[in-house]
Amino acid sequence: QVQLVESGGGLVQPGNSLRLACVASGSDLRLRATAWFRQAPGKERVLVAAVSWAGGTTSYADSVNGRFTISRDNGEKTVLLQMDSLNHGDTGIYYCAAAPVATMVRLSQIDDYESWGQGTQVTVSS
Numbered sequence: 001q002v003q004l005v006e007s008g009g010g011l012v013q014p015g016n017s018l019r020l021a022c023v024a025s026g027s028d029l030r031l032r033a034t035a036w037f038r039q040a041p042g043k044e045r046v047l048v049a050a051v052s053w054a055g056g057t058t059s060y061a062d063s064v065n066g067r068f069t070i071s072r073d074n075g076e077k078t079v080l081l082q083m084d085s086l087n088h089g090d091t092g093i094y095y096c097a098a099a100p101v102a103t104m105v106r107l108s109q110i111d112d113y114e115s116w117g118q119g120t121q122v123t124v125s126s
Contacts, residue, residue, distance in 0.1 A: 001026060001027070001114070001115060002024050002025070002026050002027040002028070002029065002032070002098050002115045003024070003025045003026045003115070004022050004023070004024055004096045004097070004098060004115055004116065004117035005022070005023050005025070005117055005118065006020060006021065006022050006094065006095065006096050006117040006118065006119060006120040007020070007021050007023070007120060008020040008021050008120060009094060009120035009121045009122045009123075010121075010122070010123070011123045011125065012086055012122075012123070012124055012125075013124070013125070013126055014086060014087050014088065014124055014125075014126055015085060015086065015087075016086055016124075017082070017083060017084045017085075017086065018083045018086065018122060019080060019081070019082050019083070020036070020080065020081040020083065020094055020096075020120060020122075021078055021079070021080055021081075022034070022036075022078065022079040022080075022081075022096030022117055023077060023078050024077050024078070024079075024098070028075070028076050028077050029072060029076045029077065029079060029098060030053075030076045031053045031054070031101045031102045032053050032098045032099050032100070032101055032103075033050060033051065033052050033053045033098070033099040033103065033104075033105045033107065033112075033113075034050065034051055034053075034070075034072070034079045034096070034097065034098050034099070035047060035048075035049065035050035035051070035070075035096075035097045035098075035099075035107060035113060036048050036049045036050070036070060036079075036081045036094055036095070036096060036097075037094070037095045037097060037110065038090075038092040038093070038094050038095075038122075039092050039093050039095065039119075040091065040092040040093075041092075043092075045095065045110060046061065046108075047059070047061055047107065047108040048060070048061050048063075048064050048068060048081075048094070049061070049064065049068050049069075049070040049081060050070065050107040050108070051070050051071070051072065051079070052104075052105075052107070053099070053101075053102065053103070058070055059107045059108070063089060064083075064090070067083065067084050067085045067086075068081060068082065068083050068084070069081070069082040069084075070082075079096060081094070083122075086122075086124045087124060088124050088125070089124075090122060090124050091122060091123050091124050091125070092121075092122060093119040093120070093121055093122075094119060094120050094121075094122055095116055095117055095118075095119045096116070096117040097110075097113035097115065097116050097117070098113060098114065098115040099112055099113050099114060100114050
C-alpha cells in the first residue's frame with residue numbers, strides 16, 4: 001500500500017494559479033493510475049483529473065479541462081496538479097488518490113482507487 005501526502009493548497013483570488021503536489025511513500029507510483037478528486041462541503045467527492053498507469057492517458061472534468069494539468073515527476077514519486085485561471089467553483093478539499101498496481105481503472109470511479117491522501121484545502125475568493 002502506498003501512502004500519499006498532499007500539499008500546495010491555499011487561499012487565492014480568482015484568475016490566479018496554484019500547484020498541488022502529492023508525494024508517495026512506502027512505494028512509488030509506477031504502474032498505478034493516479035487522480036485528483038475535489039470535495040466541497042456537503043457535496044460528493046468528484047474527479048477533477050486523472051492519469052493512467054500506462055500509455056500516458058489523461059482525463060479531466062469538463063469544468064477544469066484546459067485550465068488544469070496533471071503530471072508525474074521523472075522518478076514517479078510525485079503527482080502534480082497545475083491549476084490555472086482559478087474560479088470560485090474550484091474551491092474545495094483536493095485529495096490525491098492511487099489505484100492498485102497494474103490495474104485498468106474507471107478513472108472517475110472513487111471505488112477503483114485504494115490509496116488516499118489527507119487532502120489539501122483550496123479556497124478561491126475575492
